[in-house]
Each structure stands twice: as C-alpha cells, then as structure tokens.
Amino acid sequence: MPAPAPLVPPTVDVPHLHDAVLGWFAVHARDLPWRSPDCSPWGVLVSEIMLQQTPVVRVLPRWREWLERWPTPADLAVAPTADVLTAWDRLGYPRRALRLQEAARAVVERHDGRVPADPAALRALPGIGEYTAAAVASFAFGIPETVVDTNVRRVIARAVAGEALPGRSLTRAEMRRAQALMPEDPVRANAWNAAVMELGALVCTARSPACDRCPLAETCAWVAAGSPPPAEVSRGQAWAGTDRQVRGAVMAAVREHGRVAEAEVPAVVVAGGWLGSHRPEDAQWARCVAGLVSDGLLARDADGGLTFPA
DNA sequence: AATACGGGGGG
DNA sequence: CCCCCAGTATT
Numbered sequence A: 001m002p003a004p005a006p007l008v009p010p011t012v013d014v015p016h017l018h019d020a021v022l023g024w025f026a027v028h029a030r031d032l033p034w035r036s037p038d039c040s041p042w043g044v045l046v047s048e049i050m051l052q053q054t055p056v057v058r059v060l061p062r063w064r065e066w067l068e069r070w071p072t073p074a075d076l077a078v079a080p081t082a083d084v085l086t087a088w089d090r091l092g093y094p095r096r097a098l099r100l101q102e103a104a105r106a107v108v109e110r111h112d113g114r115v116p117a118d119p120a121a122l123r124a125l126p127g128i129g130e131y132t133a134a135a136v137a138s139f140a141f142g143i144p145e146t147v148v149d150t151n152v153r154r155v156i157a158r159a160v161a162g163e164a165l166p167g168r169s170l171t172r173a174e175m176r177r178a179q180a181l182m183p184e185d186p187v188r189a190n191a192w193n194a195a196v197m198e199l200g201a202l203v204c205t206a207r208s209p210a211c212d213r214c215p216l217a218e219t220c221a222w223v224a225a226g227s228p229p230p231a232e233v234s235r236g237q238a239w240a241g242t243d244r245q246v247r248g249a250v251m252a253a254v255r256e257h258g259r260v261a262e263a264e265v266p267a268v269v270v271a272g273g274w275l276g277s278h279r280p281e282d283a284q285w286a287r288c289v290a291g292l293v294s295d296g297l298l299a300r301d302a303d304g305g306l307t308f309p310a
Numbered sequence B: 001a002a003t004a005c006g007g008g009g010g011g
Numbered sequence C: 001c002c003c004c005c006a007g008t009a010t011t
Helices: A014-028 A041-050 A056-069 A073-077 A081-088 A095-111 A119-123 A130-141 A150-159 A172-180 A186-202 A243-257 A262-272 A282-294
Strands: A259-261 A305-307
Touching: A014 A186, A041 A056, A041 A095, A041 A130, A056 A081, A073 A095, A081 A095, A081 A243, A119 A130, A130 A186, A150 A172, A150 A186, A243 A259, A243 A262, A243 A282, A243 A305, A259 A262, A262 A282, A262 A305
Parallel strands: none
Antiparallel strands: A259 A305
C-alpha cells in the first residue's frame, strides 16, 4: 500500500505561515468585546455558544445584553427559562439558549459557579462540543488546544492542501493536520487559533476570497494551483416549507404574543407573516408544535395554550 | 457519514 | 434567490 501523504506537504514553510498570519492578525484583528482582556471566561463561553452557526455582527448586540443581564453563570442558572428564550430573540437554533442555561447550571453545580478551564470538563457541559471546548480553553484560559472551526478548515484546505473548500465534515486527518500546524509556543499557539479564524472570516472567505489582501497569497497552495473552483457544488439547506421554518415561525409567534392558543397556532402564525406564502398542513403544524414541546422550547398550559417554559 | 436544527444579510 | 455563518447531538 502507498505511503500516506504527509500531514503538511514539504513545500509548506510552516514558520513562514505562522509569522505571516500572526503579523497580519496583529494589524487587522477586529476589536471584539469577547477578546478584551477584561472579558470573563463566562463572557467567552456565551460568545462561543451564540457564534455557533451565527455571524459575529448578529451576535454582538445580543451578547452585550446577556452579559449585562446575566453577568455570571449563577445569574443565568436561576433565570426563568422563558426570559432566556425571549432574550435569545432571533439568533436562531433556540435550543442553544436552553443548552446554555443548562451549562450555566452545570457550572454552578459541578464547578462552584466558575467556568472550568479543563477541555474535558468543558466538553462535558451541555451544548459544548469539540470546537467550543477548545475555543473556551484557548481564548479564555490560554490553554493551547487546537481550535478548528469552519474558517480554520477553509484556510488550511486552501493554503496547505490546495483545495478550494473543505469537505462536509471535519475528518481525523484534518484535525491532525491542524494540530501539526500549531506553533510550539503556547502564547503564539493561542494567538494562532484566533488569527487563522480571523483570516478565514475576513479575507479567506468561502464565496469570494480577497486574495489580494491575504498574507498567504504568495505561498498559498490553492492559489499556486490556479485557484481551481470547488469540485462539487454544495446543496444549500432547504428552507421554504420545512419543519425548521414552521418551528421558527411558531417560536416567533410565541415570542411576540407571550401565549398562543394551540388551536390558533396556524392562524396566528400566518397572520404574523412568518411563513411567506407557505401554508403547512395540519399534520405539519401538529408535528412541529409537538416537537417544540418535546424539545423543551414550548410548554402547554392548562387551557390549551402554548408559552415559553417557566 | 448524514441529518435535523433558525435566521438573515450580501453577492 | 442562493449561499454561508466561531457547531452540536443524534441516528
């Protein structure tokens, strides 16, 4: 069998990669509040949960409100869940708000109210996966875990592997490659985590990368290959008419009205204009409402009304 | 490995 | 109107 391809091709000058990206970051890093030295580990954790699948610009105002209202895990732990879901507003994937409150309660119970620094302890908290555990450890505590998000995957895919875009899911090989690229020095490693992510967010973007502003343009394997387009066109997530859209519309209605009689859900949601021209069948309404209740995102009261859970 | 899970802003 | 965004949990 053939020898496995090296994690990092010999043509890649890793020290140069580090210097170029860290130098660029020192000049171009955004001034985000969760990057402030004054930001608590809790503030970092909240930001990371909110940033899962949600752009920075949309998170910023919500994050400020949350940190002002619930400045510690203990504060969020005792908040009414209805308040938590209302404050989540339209950030999307509201189960994240539920998991965040559960994580706050777990921090109170298991860690005396302080966000743990240990990656394994972080990973054990509700809603925290491999990425978020590594991000909180690195950004909040200076523990040089390897942080791999969609931005990091894309930058490495292009600059090192010469591919236009990373695959569907993070592979073991990708993870090992990312680990092999980490600077030895812990301080530089933590900066590298943030810097590669920032480069992917601001320059090496998915749709139209700004290679003319990229510190790696001279050495990028993808550019060297002639910037070939992605092999397969990724099919976007279906939206119109899906349960996801209907669930979102029901949540929006309850957020707006506080309570919606279950029998009136279709009328209220349609009147609110949250579905465009789509009109779900009864079976879909029932399925979505039942799912939201089952997920703990909605509660039924004694009079057949739907509210956010207390 | 594939899916479910929100919502919105920019090309 | 399509595509993508600091992912996670489940199957």
